Amino acid sequence: MTDARVRERKSKSAKASGEPDFSWETIAYHVQVSRELDRLEEEELVPQRKILYQFSARGHDMAQVMLGLKLTHRHDAACGYYRSRPLLLALGVPVADALGSSMGREGGYSDGRDIGAVFNYPNPGGTPALPMCGGVGAQYTPTAGWAQAIVYNRDVLGHEAYTGAIAVVLGGDASCATNGFWSALTIATTQKLPMLFYVEDNQYGISVPSSFQTPGGDIAANLASFSGLHVLSGDGTDPEAAARLIGEAMAHVRAGQGPALLRLTVPRLQGHSYQDTQTYKSDDFVASEWARDPLPRLKALVGEKLWAETGEAARAAVAEARAEAEARGISDPERVTSHVFFDGEMQQRGGQWTKGYKAPHSTETARPEGQRINMVTAIRRTLDHELEINGRVLLFGEDIGAKGGVHAVTLGLQEKHGPERVFDTSLSEEGIVGRAVGMALAGLMPVPEIQFRKYAEPALEQINDCGTMRWRTNNRFAAPMVLRMPVGFFKCGDPWHSQTNEVQFVHNPGWLVAAPSNAEDAVGLLRSALRGNDPIVFFEHRAMLDDAWARRPYPGDDYVLPFGRAKKVREGRDITIITWGAMVPRCEAAAEGLSADVIDLRTLVPWDREMVLESVRRTRRCLIVHEDLRSGGFGAEIAAVVADEAFLDLDAPVSRLTMPDIPSPHNPVLLDWAVPSVAAIRARIEELVGF
Numbered sequence: 001m002t003d004a005r006v007r008e009r010k011s012k013s014a015k016a017s018g019e020p021d022f023s024w025e026t027i028a029y030h031v032q033v034s035r036e037l038d039r040l041e042e043e044e045l046v047p048q049r050k051i052l053y054q055f056s057a058r059g060h061d062m063a064q065v066m067l068g069l070k071l072t073h074r075h076d077a078a079c080g081y082y083r084s085r086p087l088l089l090a091l092g093v094p095v096a097d098a099l100g101s102s103m104g105r106e107g108g109y110s111d112g113r114d115i116g117a118v119f120n121y122p123n124p125g126g127t128p129a130l131p132m133c134g135g136v137g138a139q140y141t142p143t144a145g146w147a148q149a150i151v152y153n154r155d156v157l158g159h160e161a162y163t164g165a166i167a168v169v170l171g172g173d174a175s176c177a178t179n180g181f182w183s184a185l186t187i188a189t190t191q192k193l194p195m196l197f198y199v200e201d202n203q204y205g206i207s208v209p210s211s212f213q214t215p216g217g218d219i220a221a222n223l224a225s226f227s228g229l230h231v232l233s234g235d236g237t238d239p240e241a242a243a244r245l246i247g248e249a250m251a252h253v254r255a256g257q258g259p260a261l262l263r264l265t266v267p268r269l270q271g272h273s274y275q276d277t278q279t280y281k282s283d284d285f286v287a288s289e290w291a292r293d294p295l296p297r298l299k300a301l302v303g304e305k306l307w308a309e310t311g312e313a314a315r316a317a318v319a320e321a322r323a324e325a326e327a328r329g330i331s332d333p334e335r336v337t338s339h340v341f342f343d344g345e346m347q348q349r350g351g352q353w354t355k356g357y358k359a360p361h362s363t364e365t366a367r368p369e370g371q372r373i374n375m376v377t378a379i380r381r382t383l384d385h386e387l388e389i390n391g392r393v394l395l396f397g398e399d400i401g402a403k404g405g406v407h408a409v410t411l412g413l414q415e416k417h418g419p420e421r422v423f424d425t426s427l428s429e430e431g432i433v434g435r436a437v438g439m440a441l442a443g444l445m446p447v448p449e450i451q452f453r454k455y456a457e458p459a460l461e462q463i464n465d466c467g468t469m470r471w472r473t474n475n476r477f478a479a480p481m482v483l484r485m486p487v488g489f490f491k492c493g494d495p496w497h498s499q500t501n502e503v504q505f506v507h508n509p510g511w512l513v514a515a516p517s518n519a520e521d522a523v524g525l526l527r528s529a530l531r532g533n534d535p536i537v538f539f540e541h542r543a544m545l546d547d548a549w550a551r552r553p554y555p556g557d558d559y560v561l562p563f564g565r566a567k568k569v570r571e572g573r574d575i576t577i578i579t580w581g582a583m584v585p586r587c588e589a590a591a592e593g594l595s596a597d598v599i600d601l602r603t604l605v606p607w608d609r610e611m612v613l614e615s616v617r618r619t620r621r622c623l624i625v626h627e628d629l630r631s632g633g634f635g636a637e638i639a640a641v642v643a644d645e646a647f648l649d650l651d652a653p654v655s656r657l658t659m660p661d662i663p664s665p666h667n668p669v670l671l672d673w674a675v676p677s678v679a680a681i682r683a684r685i686e687e688l689v690g691f
């Protein structure tokens with residue numbers, strides 16, 4: 001039987017019964033495909049250096065195939081880790097894609113951009129494998145987000161078809177010690193989400209025994225009394241026991257009874273990866289692991305004849321896939337810079353645009369109405385309007401519900417739009433952003449809030465992984481969202497609540513970054529972001545939220561401001577001053593009575609190089625003013641570009657005025673000394689103009 005024939009038969013039987021083909025025959029086939037792939041890689045492709053990273057699934061394979069074959073609901077999703085290839089095979093990944101991706105060839109999971117073991121599978125119409133990450137534990141919170149999106153689609157958007165769908169996350173025993181695991185466990189249990197935690201306990205995380213990850217080495221035993229979690233545990237090498245446990249766990253979650261955790265003990269029959277020689281295991285232990293190989297038990301169950309037949313078909317399928325994978329070329333290096341951002345070609349999965357979203361009428365012309373409002377009101381009004389007209393928008397973060405946010409930006413929005421759409425979260429920034437990733441993957445437009453800029457740090461892994469998703473999946477997946485966070489000082493400073501550090505996000509490929517200085521720009525940029533197709537960091541400067549200068553009339557419900565378009569707040573001849581955020585009014589005041597271009601960048605990714613270069617070439621002098629630290633601040637990037645591209649036009653050195661390289665000081669006197677003041681900016685302008 002060939003691979004194609006097995007799949008054809010599989011889909012026929014699935015169609016006929018409406019049930020998955022969970023037959024021993026299909027299980028035997030996929031398990032043997034997985035084994036043959038491991039063998040081929042270890043004996044031939046790695047020694048030939050055609051594959052550089054190899055992770056064997058031997059020992060984990062049988063139970064994983066069973067798990068994959070049970071994922072049959074249209075809205076199920078799974079997120080795995082580097083040892084999850086058997087699950088992928090069961091979901092229907094073409095074997096040539098699995099092999100070609102491991103060989104770094106064109107096409108496949110990433111077009112050669114990522115390690116083949118770090119996979120993704122959009123599987124339109126079927127169960128997707130959400131883009132996994134190289135970081136252990138990063139798979140958990142996005143899966144919780146998908147699970148919450150199932151509930152949201154069913155209960156808020158009224159899509160009955162989501163009833164019974166589940167999200168499954170796979171991980172090893174060591175991954176149970178990660179922040180992501182605990183964050184997702186908290187989310188899933190407090191929200192009673194349809195989520196299955198599937199733990200493959202092989203007793204080791206590379207060389208570290210599982211007793212270092214959880215006391216006693218048994219996570220299921222330790223979680224037995226965890227409220228709201230149905231815990232199961234058993235032998236993942238016993239075909240019938242494993243099938244029963246997987247069935248039980250799934251039935252519990254599908255029935256809407258809340259999350260479950262299933263721990264299956266399995267042997268790791270190879271080193272952690274190909275390079276790992278396992279010197280830390282005794283010979284006796286290795287022998288005892290081989291004695292637990294699930295294959296002989298599976299073979300005994302299916303019988304010699306069927307085993308041989310499915311084995312032959314599996315080997316034929318792998319040989320065919322190998323030929324196809326080896327025939328694939330290497331992607332053109334010229335293409336490797338594509339798909340960092342949405343560039344007009346729609347991703348296959350993720351984001352509201354893949355779900356039929358059509359942006360309502362938008363205009364780049366502001367139609368100011370009414371009295372001037374502060375930035376808080378402007379942002380709230382924009383969020384309110386987009387919540388009103390787009391059911392896919394949802395807001396969440398710490399204290400944003402009943403309290404309305406510690407900066408009052410979301411005040412009243414929960415009351416108006418309901419606790420399903422505007423809600424408080426557990427105190428885990430990784431959970432806030434990771435959950436947003438999963439929701440975005442499921443087609444929603446999440447708007448997570450981080451309470452203060454500095455507290456985005458626990459979420460940095462999720463932020464980075466979200467940004468790179470479109471690129472590393474070669475535009476198969478994207479997770480557009482609007483990540484709001486207050487930045488900067490407010491009256492006083494301190495190291496915790498007053499950081500700006502925008503460059504950290506600029507340095508994460510795939511994120512657009514907005515830093516509006518006033519209410520009108522905030523409305524336009526926020527609305528562009530909410531109707532967009534990329535992840536966006538939206539900075540709300542604390543000092544500007546209620547600042548008189550930043551108050552502007554509301555520019556209208558359809559006003560959008562495209563990213564990358566700076567604004568000249570003053571025009572002049574003698575110097576160009578480039579700034580953003582809370583430094584804009586200071587620069588404006590400092591230039592009073594002088595002939596200066598003052599440019600408010602408004603967005604840092606992308607930034608308006610054209611406007612800056614045109615201005616500098618004309619004024620022949622350039623001063624960059626920012627609140628962030630000097631070394632490696634965004635000003636350094638601007639200065640480098642100006643030096644590169646306008647060197648011969650300059651009459652004075654490119655200059656920067658910034659905070660010194662210190663955390664923000666608390667006492668207002670110390671803060672005023674550290675942050676560029678109007679007087680300091682004025683002095684620097686005069687120095688440069690007189691140069």
Ligand SMILES: Cc1ncc(C[n+]2csc(CCOP(=O)(O)OP(=O)(O)O)c2C)c(N)n1
Binds near residue numbers: 134172
């Ligand atoms: C955040 C992070 N830290 C460290 C690593 C390096 N690393 C890769 S796999 C691994 C062990 C994971 O073991 P486990 O979760 O038990 O899965 P197993 O390999 O045993 O299947 C480590 C430490 C990583 N990939 N990510």
